[in-house]
Amino acid sequence: YIVTDSASILRDDSVYAAPDSTEQQKGCIFAEGKLAFSGTAKLRIFAHGADAIHSDKSVFIRRCSDIDIESHGGDAIQAQKHIRIEGGIVNINSTRAGSHGLIADSLISIAGGRTTILSNTTGHNEKRKNSRGIFCDSIISITGGIVKVKESSLGGKGIRSGRDIYIKNAIVDVLTFGYDDKETSSKNKGIRANNDIHIDSSRVRVRATNGWNEGLEAKHHLYLTSSLVELKAHDDALNVGIDSDAKRKSDNRLAGNIIMNGGRLYTVSEMDATDSNGEIHINDGLVFSISHGKGSRAFDCDFREFYIGPNAIVVGISNAISPFTGKLL
Numbered sequence: 001y002i003v004t005d006s007a008s009i010l011r012d013d014s015v016y017a018a019p020d021s022t023e024q025q026k027g028c029i030f031a032e033g034k035l036a037f038s039g040t041a042k043l044r045i046f047a048h049g050a051d052a053i054h055s056d057k058s059v060f061i062r063r064c065s066d067i068d069i070e071s072h073g074g075d076a077i078q079a080q081k082h083i084r085i086e087g088g089i090v091n092i093n094s095t096r097a098g099s100h101g102l103i104a105d106s107l108i109s110i111a112g113g114r115t116t117i118l119s120n121t122t123g124h125n126e127k128r129k130n131s132r133g134i135f136c137d138s139i140i141s142i143t144g145g146i147v148k149v150k151e152s153s154l155g156g157k158g159i160r161s162g163r164d165i166y167i168k169n170a171i172v173d174v175l176t177f178g179y180d181d182k183e184t185s186s187k188n189k190g191i192r193a194n195n196d197i198h199i200d201s202s203r204v205r206v207r208a209t210n211g212w213n214e215g216l217e218a219k220h221h222l223y224l225t226s227s228l229v230e231l232k233a234h235d236d237a238l239n240v241g242i243d244s245d246a247k248r249k250s251d252n253r254l255a256g257n258i259i260m261n262g263g264r265l266y267t268v269s270e271m272d273a274t275d276s277n278g279e280i281h282i283n284d285g286l287v288f289s290i291s292h293g294k295g296s297r298a299f300d301c302d303f304r305e306f307y308i309g310p311n312a313i314v315v316g317i318s319n320a321i322s323p324f325t326g327k328l329l
Helices: 243-248
Strands: 008-011 027-031 035-038 043-049 050-055 058-061 064-070 077-079 083-085 088-094 100-105 105-112 112-118 132-136 139-142 146-151 157-160 166-169 173-175 189-193 197-200 203-208 214-220 222-233 238-241 260-270 274-276 280-291 299-301 305-318
Touching: 008 027, 008 222, 027 043, 027 214, 043 050, 043 274, 050 064, 077 083, 083 100, 088 100, 100 112, 100 274, 105 132, 112 132, 132 139, 132 146, 139 157, 146 157, 157 173, 166 203, 173 238, 222 238, 238 260, 238 280, 260 274, 274 280, 280 299, 299 305
Parallel strands: 008 043, 027 050, 035 058, 043 064, 050 077, 058 083, 064 088, 077 100, 083 105, 088 112, 100 132, 105 139, 112 146, 132 157, 139 166, 146 173, 157 189, 166 197, 173 203, 189 214, 197 222, 203 222, 214 238, 222 260, 238 274, 260 280, 274 299, 280 305
Antiparallel strands: none
16 A cells, blocks of 8 residues: 655666566566555656556555656556556656556556556567557446547557447547557557447547558447547548458458447548448437548448438538448438
8 A cells, every 4th residue: 555645756777686586576666466556645656677556466546646657667557457547646658669558457447537648659679569558458447537648659559458448427538649660560549449449428539640540449349429529530530340351241240330329429531531341320419520531431331231310410521432331221
């Protein structure tokens, strides 16, 4: 338990002393068990030799915490299981190539407060070839507060989940402006999930510039409910589903659908602005989609249905139209 009753600074060296016996040296603050932070005074961490905060189990940051991290030797906060931010202020500046702002295996949960991640890394290293602002092998859940991520590494991702991303009652702002990493074939993306993305009663803004960057990508489905979502990218601003015909035909669940129930969606792109490899269902709400690229589309719906509900308003501006869709309802 780390409780900050007064302003504190913790700093490590760029080179750690050789460990004696089996002692591990994974971070400026390291625990083989759980780490819990609380208190109202500012805690500043300057990490030069390894991660700033590392737990072999979980990291918990309580309400009213105030933590500033300068991470130059590794990840800013890493947990083998969970990272839970209950509230407070968390500011991260990460500069080491291939490092991440928040990284956990099982869950990253942000329930309130203000979390700001600035990733100034470039290039890659042998272990982790591209940086991510927030990275979890499983689920990322943002259910309150304000989250801002600025990612500039080659082939980096602002927010990257190995499974699902849930955003509810929150403000999320992601800016990525690194170029593609040609050596690793990794493209820069704003928000990416290997499964579904759920956005409910939130405001989400994603800007992905430089290279062939995509704004928001879900490998399965995107569910939008009563939210304001603004996406701008050089490549597809919004992309869902597996883009292989063979995979889609073998399993329709992989096609990927956009399902919108209320709110506003704005997409602007040099390529396809709103691209679904499955279906598009705009049951309610306002959608405004603009594609500036030659031969690109405002809407690209490849599979089965493009449904527009009676209370929905859909506007598309582009130089081309989507190929024929089986049903336009």
